[in-house]
Amino acid sequence: MQMSYMGRTNDGYLYILPRILVKLLYLLPMLVLWKVLAKQGANLPWTLSQLLSYTYVQTLFADLLVVQTEASSWNYEGKLVSYFTRPYGVLRQLVAQTMGSWIPMLLFFALPMYLLSPLIGINVIPSTFWFFPSLFLCVMLGFAIDFIFVCVTIHLRGMAWLGYVIRMSIAALFSGSVIPFSIMPIFLIPFLQIQPFGSLAGAPLSFLVGQAEPFRVIGLQVFWNMVLWPIAIGWFRKSQETMVSYGG
């Protein structure tokens, strides 16, 4: 984790700035959009305060809410092969490396923004304790889904960008990380809530704003973790035999 953190900051902390700017550029119009919609009297199922909290916390903890390891691109670049030469499980190394890579943004973006939130009138305190187990299950599931996509990439013969595009597209729409499910067209909501990506960002964030039923949401998160982790581990074990790496 420490190596990964240092890898992100080796060239100086200044290089974190573009990522912070990108996050702010994402956040600002979304916050304004909710305010505009509330002002125009749109028939929204949630209050303005809930929508602002949802988007704000989503931006702060985006890395955790939809986990993305470097494994797919490292497979393409040839870096992943070196992980097999270390006396430690590859998946465990990937988990540690990914968690380490979160630290700079958590320290230099999420923490200051979290402390700043009362000043801009956004509530970031979870409405219920269930937020925390839900976030834990969300991160766990995020890793499982990521490892499954790593296997997809391996079978796509190293077309990492193809796997990346498909995966990010699905995650953007189906994880609830951009627009809360409750604000989507009504006929789509049941499907969005039940599919595996719905147990990622949308689940803890719904607890954050007090809009989730604990039994149903946590139950679904546990269910998808129990289904997808064995698939991820089993498929990775099989796929690593077919891994081909040239270096990009």
Added chain:
Amino acid sequence: MVVKRSIRRYFELMKLYAQMDLGWLLRDTLFAVLALSADVVGTVSSISGLFLLSWRLGGIGEWQREHILFMLGFATLVSGLFQLFFTGNNTGHFSRRIGRGQVEHMWIQPLSFPMQLMTEGFLPFTASGNVISGTLITVIAIQRLSIDVSFAWALQFVGLLLLSLVTVVAISYLVSALAFYSPVQAEEISTYVLDSLRHLRNFPLNAMPKSLQVTLLSVIPAGMIAWYPTTLLLNTSQPSWRMSIPLIYSAVLSMLALTAIRKGLRYYVQTGIHRYLVHGHRR
């Protein structure tokens, strides 16, 4: 004479890249179709969130859902053209080539830099997904809005589309120049910036406060990619001088990008980029 020869060479090379792209499509059809679909899924997903929201609410700000659909169709077409002309060999993500030390490969080609960059990215078959989906979305929006498509309007549409494409390419090259100075950290900077623009360009700015509108139409050109051209196309009674703004904006941005790349190249020839290990993998 030289210009004529360059133009002829340009089309010869475009034909060559088109043939190679067709060759890939025919040789490896499954993967080529997957790549094509991934582009469509990516763009459709990026516009779906806002469209579904506007669908649920009937519109956002002054714009009805059909206006938003038109803007999203226009944005998809811009993405489509970018992918069509600048996907191959990362010509649209130049920071990757700089960061990976691949600019060195360009020095040994018997072609000028601009000629290489304008032709190498052409993938008319496997990168056409978004042009097709963007066209479909735009046609549906035009029908629902009952727009009277005259020759002049169509010309205006195509012109604005090309200017938006120039804006996207210029911003990509402008930020890519940073990779000359910090190849590892800035290798993916064009991807970060273009991804951010892809998100920001979908907002109907007429619903936003003036300060945000000005920012997204100047320092951050997201509004110039789809929203501003859409306002010009949907409200044809606007003063004609407003039509020249995208032209001036894209020209200024292109000049800035050109200057930054030239300056970066001068630095590059003095320092180089050493990122490859002996066994071929990147550092």
